[in-house]
Amino acid sequence: MPTVMVQIPNTPTSTDVARLAGVSRATVSYVLNNTSAVRISESTRRRVHEAARELGYVPHAAARSLRAGHSRTVLMPTPTIPVGSLYSRFLGELQSALGGLDYTVVQYGTAGPRGDEAARAWAELRPVAVLVPGADIGPQGVAVLKRAGARAVVTLGPRRVDGAHALLMDHTAVGHCAGTHLLARGRRRIGVVVPGEAGLEVFSRPRLAGVRRAAHGTDAAVTELPLPYTEEAAAELAARWPRLGLDAVFAYNDEYAMLLMRALQDEGVGVPGDVAVVGADDLMLGRLLRPRLSTVRVELPSGQDLAELVDRAVRDPGGDPEVREVLGATLVRRASS
């Protein structure tokens, strides 16, 4: 009885390709990488390509970058907090822009360690650059990454970190914009809706602080209003509205603003008569309810810009860290304020 040999499909290496093509591994490498310093005959070239295709050969990225001593990988830890669609679009742009500059963008799931701890995990991948959303890294972490060969570390968040480039996104500007507007409209007792959900403090704290800053030195008062994102919570807040004595409210974003506005209207509170309402992020949603919602439109830089910054930094790792303020906030006045 014949023994049936089950062919375990071992991953083909360049050695396999060389053997099948009847050439050396070196030649295979030359051909597949189109090395210009070496001239290979057309017939050999064909044989190698043929063999590679036949075996379904795919080069081993790790081996390659190990040999090369560097990679073209840009690492971007995925933010732990859900961020808006604006930000997703920015990320998409960024990815294709970096792709155009021949980098490979890899997002790394941040389940597990945090902060400088996480930086060690990132460093194991030996990325050429790291883009850190939020401020979830310290100077220590930056140092670890640089030691591991990262030629650029860029933070996208509220504050700069020593040794890293920074795209500062100062959300106090958003609150300040709203606050200034409400004051100009003659409002003096301003409530600020802050999400009851955990995890959004990174954005909500600064937005609240921005309103406070706008009110500073005036006779206006600012009241913090925590609000979970449920109809019940909104109704409950609306029910005790008269006792709060507020004539304006700035909500964390349009969603919270609409939730509250609806509840206020159901409770008989007039908008903008009794209370002016301003949201943020300029979602379509805000144009559907009546009155239409005034909002703070937030602008992010183009992904192309950031991609170019990364590329510059990679090419000149010694250069001074670039620190740039990139968050634009403009008020879009509609009917609610």
Place this chain on the structure above:
Amino acid sequence: MPTVMVQIPNTPTSTDVARLAGVSRATVSYVLNNTSAVRISESTRRRVHEAARELGYVPHAAARSLRAGHSRTVLMPTPTIPVGSLYSRFLGELQSALGGLDYTVVQYGTAGPRGDEAARAWAELRPVAVLVPGADIGPQGVAVLKRAGARAVVTLGPRRVDGAHALLMDHTAVGHCAGTHLLARGRRRIGVVVPGEAGLEVFSRPRLAGVRRAAHGTDAAVTELPLPYTEEAAAELAARWPRLGLDAVFAYNDEYAMLLMRALQDEGVGVPGDVAVVGADDLMLGRLLRPRLSTVRVELPSGQDLAELVDRAVRDPGGDPEVREVLGATLVRRASS
């Protein structure tokens, strides 16, 4: 004149650690990996840790997995289309669940090649498993990945692919659910709003087809209504509403539903009197306008479930591909239908 030596901070390797600790590289490896097969004296252990810390040593993941012959990397190409918050939550869950099983989840930016072409790029990273959102891969691509050592390929999308496990998300179920409901409410001329934006066809086509299927064999008629996501487009559609002669509409999702409903109301069309409206995805938004929007709630599997499927598949790569229908659709009736 003394020469100033600029110390270029070369990335420390295990050799550096060994030298500083006065031991061999083997010992360093044993200590840092807590190899249980070998007993190392407490003092050596301390010296090694000390040296590693002092140098800021971080192991080289590529070298390690090259040596090991396999990785614990689960690769997930990032979807090219913007997907809902439901899906983002699912991804988050999935990441931490896989993290708990000691896998490293890496999202890979899909700017550039598509389909089986892209599969080659993914294969270069030698992931142990690949999770492909959408159906952007064919049997060829699956084969390439398996050749490259992937022990599991899982598609998350509308149809299965030969050789890969499949989490089938059949969006016709969503449309079918809405259609059945509208028919039961006595409606017979059903419009279906389809996003005017490109890229969402993957979801919108099946949802439309689902309504058609529900209407099949009845005397009801289904009309496709393309609608870009702008107020102007909605107003324009609402203006020619009377001529369409429809008594019901199912919109791609709650956002499009609300946009249209608002425009219809502005035009004097009564909801649900003149026309019943049903959305999808059960967004909070749907509860804010009046009448409250009926919607199809979509349920995805838990990230934990998928993580376990991946783990099973990795442990038993020979097993039959699992194919599972995972998209649940239930109608949430509110006031608009």
Place this chain on the structure above:
DNA sequence: TTGAAAGCGCTACCAA
């Protein structure tokens, strides 16, 4: 024009 061989950083086998 092609091949032999060194070596990137790491782990694991075998010896001492």
Place this chain on the structure above:
DNA sequence: TTGGTAGCGCTTTCAA
């Protein structure tokens, strides 16, 4: 208990 060393897959220098 520790060290020597082979070799993972690849690129690149040097020789032929």
